[in-house]
Amino acid sequence: MMVTTTNTIEGRRVAEYIGITHGCAVMGSNLFRDFFAGIRDVVGGRVASYETVLADAKTAALDDLIARAKTMGADAVIGVSFDHDSIGGDSKTILMVSATGTAVRLG
Numbered sequence: 001m002m003v004t005t006t007n008t009i010e011g012r013r014v015a016e017y018i019g020i021t022h023g024c025a026v027m028g029s030n031l032f033r034d035f036f037a038g039i040r041d042v043v044g045g046r047v048a049s050y051e052t053v054l055a056d057a058k059t060a061a062l063d064d065l066i067a068r069a070k071t072m073g074a075d076a077v078i079g080v081s082f083d084h085d086s087i088g089g090d091s092k093t094i095l096m097v098s099a100t101g102t103a104v105r106l107g
Contacts, residue, residue: 001066002076003101009076015107018072023064024098025057026087050095057097058082065099074103 002009061082069077080101088094 025060077101
């Protein structure tokens with residue numbers, strides 16, 4: 001399945017716009033990750049553990065989007081975009097990533 005953030009695929013023609021497809025992933029954090037992230041917040045620097053969770057969530061959301069597009073009969077998804085948010089009250093320890101795009105059939 002071809003997936004792109006652009007609205008066209010070079011050298012291919014969109015034969016049919018099937019509809020909007022989406023995928024999402026909600027990933028929890030843990031006490032140790034939060035503790036070390038708090039230290040990094042004070043001393044500065046990248047928080048690799050959160051970067052890993054974010055990357056995993058993006059992959060899961062994209063996999064979900066592709067699975068939904070396949071059930072719609074699509075052979076490509078164009079215009080894909082990601083949205084990120086943290087949920088969970090004051091602690092914000094749950095990360096949500098959603099991916100949306102347009103499922104299409106190519107000609």
